[in-house]
Amino acid sequence: MILISGNDLASGAVTWWTGTGWSHHFGDAVDVAGDGAAIIAAEEAACRVNGAAVVEADAAGMPRHIKDRIRAAGPSVRIDLGINPAVPAVLAGQ
Amino acid sequence: MYRYDQYDQAMVDARVAEFRDQVARRLAGKMNDDQFKPLRLKNGLYLQLHAYMLRIAIPYGTLNSGQMRTLAHIARRYDKGYGHFTTRQNIQFNWIKLAEAPDILADLARVEMHAIQTSGESIRNISADPYAGAAADEICDPRPWAELLRQATSFHPEFSYLPRKFKIAVIAAEVDRAALRWHDCALRIVTNAAGEQGFEVYAGGGMGRTPMIAFKIRDFLPAGQIFSYLQAILRVWNLHARRDNIHKQRMKILVHTLGEDAFRTEVEAAFTHILTLGSDFPAAEYDRIAAHFTPPPFDADAPDDMDLSDPDFARWVARQVVAHKMPGYAIVNISLKPVGGIPGDVSADQMDAIADIAQKYSFDDLRSAYTQNLVLPHVRKADLFAVWQALKAINLVDTNRDQITDIIACPGLDYCSLANARSIPLAQKIAQRFADPAVGDDIGDLNIKISGCINACGHHHAGHIGILGVDRKGIENYQLLLGGSGAEDISAAKITGPGFDEDGVVDALERAVNAYRAQRTPGERFIDTYRRVGMDGFKEAIYG
Numbered sequence: 048m049i050l051i052s053g054n055d056l057a058s059g060a061v062t063w064w065t066g067t068g069w070s071h072h073f074g075d076a077v078d079v080a081g082d083g084a085a086i087i088a089a090e091e092a093a094c095r096v097n098g099a100a101v102v103e104a105d106a107a108g109m110p111r112h113i114k115d116r117i118r119a120a121g122p123s124v125r126i127d128l129g130i131n132p133a134v135p136a137v138l139a140g141q
Numbered sequence: 142m143y144r145y146d147q148y149d150q151a152m153v154d155a156r157v158a159e160f161r162d163q164v165a166r167r168l169a170g171k172m173n174d175d176q177f178k179p180l181r182l183k184n185g186l187y188l189q190l191h192a193y194m195l196r197i198a199i200p201y202g203t204l205n206s207g208q209m210r211t212l213a214h215i216a217r218r219y220d221k222g223y224g225h226f227t228t229r230q231n232i233q234f235n236w237i238k239l240a241e242a243p244d245i246l247a248d249l250a251r252v253e254m255h256a257i258q259t260s261g262e263s264i265r266n267i268s269a270d271p272y273a274g275a276a277a278d279e280i281c282d283p284r285p286w287a288e289l290l291r292q293a294t295s296f297h298p299e300f301s302y303l304p305r306k307f308k309i310a311v312i313a314a315e316v317d318r319a320a321l322r323w324h325d326c327a328l329r330i331v332t333n334a335a336g337e338q339g340f341e342v343y344a345g346g347g348m349g350r351t352p353m354i355a356f357k358i359r360d361f362l363p364a365g366q367i368f369s370y371l372q373a374i375l376r377v378w379n380l381h382a383r384r385d386n387i388h389k390q391r392m393k394i395l396v397h398t399l400g401e402d403a404f405r406t407e408v409e410a411a412f413t414h415i416l417t418l419g420s421d422f423p424a425a426e427y428d429r430i431a432a433h434f435t436p437p438p439f440d441a442d443a444p445d446d447m448d449l450s451d452p453d454f455a456r457w458v459a460r461q462v463v464a465h466k467m468p469g470y471a472i473v474n475i476s477l478k479p480v481g482g483i484p485g486d487v488s489a490d491q492m493d494a495i496a497d498i499a500q501k502y503s504f505d506d507l508r509s510a511y512t513q514n515l516v517l518p519h520v521r522k523a524d525l526f527a528v529w530q531a532l533k534a535i536n537l538v539d540t541n542r543d544q545i546t547d548i549i550a551c552p553g554l555d556y557c558s559l560a561n562a563r564s565i566p567l568a569q570k571i572a573q574r575f576a577d578p579a580v581g582d583d584i585g586d587l588n589i590k591i592s593g594c595i596n597a598c599g600h601h602h603a604g605h606i607g608i609l610g611v612d613r614k615g616i617e618n619y620q621l622l623l624g625g626s627g628a629e630d631i632s633a634a635k636i637t638g639p640g641f642d643e644d645g646v647v648d649a650l651e652r653a654v655n656a657y658r659a660q661r662t663p664g665e666r667f668i669d670t671y672r673r674v675g676m677d678g679f680k681e682a683i684y685g
Contacts, residue, residue, distance in 0.1 A: 054188055054192070056167075056168065056239065057168060057238060057239050057240045058192065058238045058239070058240075059188060059189075059191070059192035059193035059236075059237065059238060059239060060191070060192055061190070061191055091173070091174065092173075093170070094167075094168075094170035094173070097174055097188060098174065098188055111615060112615045113554065113615065113616070113617060114190070114554060114560075117190060117554055117555060117563075118190050118191065121191060122191065122555035122556055123555055123563060123566060124483055124555050124563075124565045124566055124569070125483075125555075128221055128236075
């Protein structure tokens with residue numbers, strides 16, 4: 048799967064493309080297949096997101112790279128600050 | 142400490158107003174990120190993995206209690222209740238909202254702080270000895286010179302679009318507590334045979350992907366000519382720098398390319414010309430600034446003896462307290478390295494308590510050190526027990542200065558968008574493995590420094606043991622390095638061999654430490670043993 052993630056312009060918080068907008072929960076992210084570049088261009092032009100990029104994920108939607116999993120879960124050393132419920136599992140890629 | 146005059150305050154206030162306007166335009170969609178990014182970076186605002194990060198300058202590491210309370214306020218009001226002291230004596234906050242950044246800068250301006258030149262291709266915060274003005278071994282307080290150079294270079298048009306960042310450090314002692322020669326320009330105040338104070342000048346140091354130790358470009362520079370000489374160095378770099386390649390833009394690369402002698406020749410020629418322009422400061426300007434750094438009103442009758450009957454207090458004194466230039470006073474090092482904690486992190490409540498302690502017991506004076514610890518520079522020995530108890534109440538009485546658990550670690554992949562691997566969990570695991578104070582005492586002085594990428598914010602090149610995190614096909618991997626130093630016995634660490642995974646590198650580090658314990662002679666530190674036996678003396682133990 049190919050997801051899109053960026054940072055919210057005003058807050059800087061990590062956001063994920065849901066198909067119709069942006070969510071802070073990576074579980075809401077959808078597969079954009081080959082449409083990533085076009086979506087990113089449109090959303091950045093509209094100043095709705097900052098630093099958007101495509102993210103490779105497995106078939107279950109779990110980001111493959113540890114950096115993206117940390118973005119999805121929050122800092123592994125302050126799991127109390129993460130916004131997703133299954134932080135350790137996300138960090139482990141499960 | 143230096144206090145703003147009306148011009149300083151006006152400049153900082155104007156910058157806040159300017160940035161408020163820039164942020165409003167960005168939020169209104171009138172600027173895209175390419176246009177806005179260089180503007181926010183000029184105000185210390187980065188975009189990191191989870192949010193914006195604001196890096197706030199602490200000039201030469203000096204703070205007062207009001208400033209520390211403002212940092213606590215920022216942590217509480219705008220962030221998530223904590224801040225992170227960095228390896229360049231600054232502090233950064235990890236959860237900043239863009240819309241609130243101008244308000245934060247306004248709050249900072251009210252206590253004479255800012256985030257200007259904490260990012261971007263500029264002269265960064267000038268660092269100094271955290272014991273400045275207190276150290277028994279210094280020949281003078283180096284901070285007036287650091288402040289003079291700060292004022293001379295801030296907003297200076299010639300230095301506003303440098304090829305790359307430029308870092309300066311100033312000390313005035315033989316013992317190096319500022320990682321001096323790892324800076325682009327390193328200044329050590331010395332006294333010549335005629336009894337005049339001036340600068341030993343070093344140039345071309347830096348870490349990053351190409352670690353280089355600054356070479357001595359001048360044995361002695363008359364103090365009053367320092368700004369001309371600094372201009373000359375910057376001008377030569379500006380003229381020749383490789384602006385076409387970000388990896389070759391730092392001045393150390395130019396020094397390496399030209400060679401030390403050719404670089405020195407060019408600098409001296411530029412210096413000869415600049416001297417004729419009369420751009421150095423009159424002595425009265427130095428005197429104006431130095432007047433802000435007069436020693437506090439020490440009690441000449443302060444008692445020199447202490448009651449060390451409490452063994453925990455005695456241990457803390459032995460490890461965390463060092464000699465002050467004034468009899469009856471001491472310098473207190475506050476460890477921000479609790480076992481299992483995050484190096485350099487301090488909660489808002491701890492910041493407020495530290496501010497109270499500094500105000501009550503240290504003439505309202507606090508310092509940040511590049512080692513990610515804090516310093517109370519002027520504490521009466523008679524007050525040490527009370528200070529220890531106050532620090533104990535906020536869980537800041539770890540006794541590990543310069544020991545194996547006093548680990549420098551960058552934020553790493555937990556926070557940083559540039560990082561390839563996590564640093565903090567490694568620091569935690571290592572600290573937990575060597576948590577027994579008796580083990581720490583037996584190992585003695587051992588500096589571990591961890592970076593999550595080649596940019597080396599965690600100073601891994603300068604660690605007795607360094608660890609560098611790399612990305613190996615999406616998996617965190619760690620290289621082990623041995624033999625570095627950021628002190629007066631400066632050296633660059635060397636990679637031991639193939640890397641390890643997270644648990645593997647902790648095991649490998651333990652094997653290196655055990656190899657040291659097996660081979661050391663009486664009185665030898667880890668780095669001494671390494672230098673005597675070489676890498677071969679450790680490699681077999683590490684790799685088996």
